[in-house]
Amino acid sequence: MGALPAHVYWRRRVVVLVVLLAVLGGAGWLGVTLLAGRGGEDAAASEAAVPQPALERVVPSLSAVATPAPPPVPQTVVEPAPVVPEPVAGGPCTDDMVGLEVRAPASAAVGSKPTFEIAVANLSAVPCVRALDKGLEEIVLLDPAGNRVWGSNDCFPETGSDLRTLAPGEVVVIPLVWGGLTSEPTCTAERGTPAPGPYVLRARLDTKVSADIAITLG
Numbered sequence: 001m002g003a004l005p006a007h008v009y010w011r012r013r014v015v016v017l018v019v020l021l022a023v024l025g026g027a028g029w030l031g032v033t034l035l036a037g038r039g040g041e042d043a044a045a046s047e048a049a050v051p052q053p054a055l056e057r058v059v060p061s062l063s064a065v066a067t068p069a070p071p072p073v074p075q076t077v078v079e080p081a082p083v084v085p086e087p088v089a090g091g092p093c094t095d096d097m098v099g100l101e102v103r104a105p106a107s108a109a110v111g112s113k114p115t116f117e118i119a120v121a122n123l124s125a126v127p128c129v130r131a132l133d134k135g136l137e138e139i140v141l142l143d144p145a146g147n148r149v150w151g152s153n154d155c156f157p158e159t160g161s162d163l164r165t166l167a168p169g170e171v172v173v174i175p176l177v178w179g180g181l182t183s184e185p186t187c188t189a190e191r192g193t194p195a196p197g198p199y200v201l202r203a204r205l206d207t208k209v210s211a212d213i214a215i216t217l218g
Helices: 006-049 054-058
Strands: 098-103 115-122 128-131 137-142 148-151 163-166 171-177 197-205 213-217
Touching (some): 098 213
Antiparallel strands (some): 115 171
16 A cells, blocks of 8 residues: 555544544543432432431321311200190180189188189180089199098089080189088098198199199188
């Protein structure tokens, strides 16, 4: 081969030098990249290997604590007021529509025969019908302990039908005479005069019962 001009050889040397520098630069960049990646992994592994403080292991963070829901507030149920039917004119006098009381003197002599009274009143605003049968009417005498001393139907029960229409505000008074002796429902026990002292009288008209009133026997 013939000798080439000198500038050709210089050009070849420059190309070889450039290629060599490129190879060396690429190898260096690759080495740096690998070292940087390894350093990041080592740092992450080091951070993972560092133990948590004892307080963080024992006391959970606030975000991890479940707050219990408050108990439901009980709802107050309001019961509707019962509807009371209006009284019907000409219908029966219910216990709510009538007033009942017993009337008697404040005192009576032992062994006397005082007259007591049952007063029945229509308290409603309409006429109504009520049975005033003798068998449904009764007055009883009780001692202070509540023991029954006498009853108007014990020994002389009466029968008979007495269905009445009571006008609004009308009062019917039924007299009953007491014979002055004790009695009991079968009228088989010996009868006698009650001891002097305080007693109470109570009237009844079928299922309607009056308030008690006081009477003194002396």
